[in-house]
Amino acid sequence: MRRSELVRSLSRVPFPEDPRADLEQVGTPAEAAAELLFAAVRLDGLDGRSVLDLGAGTGRLAVGAALLGANPVVGVEVDPALVRIARAAAERAGVAVKFVVADVAAYDRPTDVVVMNPPFGAQRRHADRPFWDRAFALARRSVHAFALADSRTFIASRAVARNAQVLETQPVAWDLPRTFPHHTRRRVTLAVDRWALRTETAP
Ligand code: SAH
Numbered sequence: 001m002r003r004s005e006l007v008r009s010l011s012r013v014p015f016p017e018d019p020r021a022d023l024e025q026v027g028t029p030a031e032a033a034a035e036l037l038f039a040a041v042r043l044d045g046l047d048g049r050s051v052l053d054l055g056a057g058t059g060r061l062a063v064g065a066a067l068l069g070a071n072p073v074v075g076v077e078v079d080p081a082l083v084r085i086a087r088a089a090a091e092r093a094g095v096a097v098k099f100v101v102a103d104v105a106a107y108d109r110p111t112d113v114v115v116m117n118p119p120f121g122a123q124r125r126h127a128d129r130p131f132w133d134r135a136f137a138l139a140r141r142s143v144h145a146f147a148l149a150d151s152r153t154f155i156a157s158r159a160v161a162r163n164a165q166v167l168e169t170q171p172v173a174w175d176l177p178r179t180f181p182h183h184t185r186r187r188v189t190l191a192v193d194r195w196a197l198r199t200e201t202a203p
Pocket of ligand 1: 055082104
């Protein structure tokens with residue numbers, strides 16, 4: 001699938017209608033999602049690999065991974081209202097994704113690749129931590145994720161502690177329409193990095 005085609009398909013996966021600030025329900029911009037997913041293709045190959053999307057929201061990353069040939073794909077999301085939207089989006093896109101309503105902290109099935117756009121911890125300090133813990137614990141091969149640029153030291157040190165190798169830390173354009181009432185400007189630009197980490201240790 002061409003990148004422009006993926007961007008188009010991902011744009012059709014809706015953002016949450018009434019996003020909850022406490023859960024940092026911020027959908028991934030389609031371009032950024034495509035960037036992360038194509039990095040996973042380039043570095044891991046997604047065809048036939050199992051993918052887990054932590055904090056799947058309305059399903060952009062999970063649906064995109066399935067469109068690129070990942071199988072099986074599981075999305076874990078705590079908000080059942082978003083899971084309903086995600087299931088409909090997967091069906092419209094014609095892909096099989098299993099969405100599970102659960103807290104990521106309680107999810108324990110290993111996978112080849114973890115993809116995630118977790119809460120950045122801007123609302124609740126350290127809300128991102130259980131996501132990174134789970135990602136390192138469950139990914140047999142790699143983790144592809146977004147994080148605020150502020151979190152670089154935390155993620156790099158967590159990677160070292162987990163024996164994971166940082167493959168890429170790439171700043172991405174992250175320009176969002178106003179999402180929450182506390183956003184006072186019409187558009188919000190965040191300093192966000194895309195991370196690619198290899199969790200699989202060489203034999
Ligand atoms: N991955 C989606 C949504 C990212 S926003 C996308 O790329 O568009 C982060 C998501 O994590 C939100 O949907 C939020 O409801 C969910 N979330 C927050 N805390 C969670 C937790 N502890 N367990 C599972 N999901 C959680």
